[in-house]
Amino acid sequence: MFAIILQQPVYAHRGDANDVDPCRIKVSNEWIHFAAYTPTFSENKSYCRSVPKVGMTNLVFDYEDKQLRHVSIEFEVTKEPEGTRVFYRPPSTSKTGTVEGAVDFSQFGAGNYLVHVTIDNNNEKVDTHIPFSVGIEGDESFIKVKKFLFTIGVCVVIGYLCFRYARSGKGGQPNSA
Numbered sequence: 001m002f003a004i005i006l007q008q009p010v011y012a013h014r015g016d017a018n019d020v021d022p023c024r025i026k027v028s029n030e031w032i033h034f035a036a037y038t039p040t041f042s043e044n045k046s047y048c049r050s051v052p053k054v055g056m057t058n059l060v061f062d063y064e065d066k067q068l069r070h071v072s073i074e075f076e077v078t079k080e081p082e083g084t085r086v087f088y089r090p091p092s093t094s095k096t097g098t099v100e101g102a103v104d105f106s107q108f109g110a111g112n113y114l115v116h117v118t119i120d121n122n123n124e125k126v127d128t129h130i131p132f133s134v135g136i137e138g139d140e141s142f143i144k145v146k147k148f149l150f151t152i153g154v155c156v157v158i159g160y161l162c163f164r165y166a167r168s169g170k171g172g173q174p175n176s177a
Contacts, residue, residue, distance in 0.1 A: 110135030
């Protein structure tokens, strides 16, 4: 019973091709993986849809297919809803298949942001977006603590109910009356 209560979900990237990965951006027929790192706060933990803290953030765009390395791609990050540009990388190719940039979100504040990825292939532009937030969602470590405390609370309640049931004489023991 405790194994069911205490089991944790598994979070992984780049698994089965049919897995839903919220960090993937489909641009035309190709895929780009987006990740944000806040080394000051979380060392090497990556985020994509929700960066918990406002501060210096490293943005990483990985091309999942080698064909994209020969195509000119433009990256832009804007704060929404105003559309203020906070990061821009002009159209260029990437021989390594990885594009990196850094943004100090403390200059722009907590809020909603949008990544714009534009492929320019033979003068045909394809634009795709991925929304994310910075400093809005709670820190994941706090969420884990809340889950742990909830699990402990459920165990205490179940234990108390079992104890009460056993003391009431209905626990399978015949009454002495």
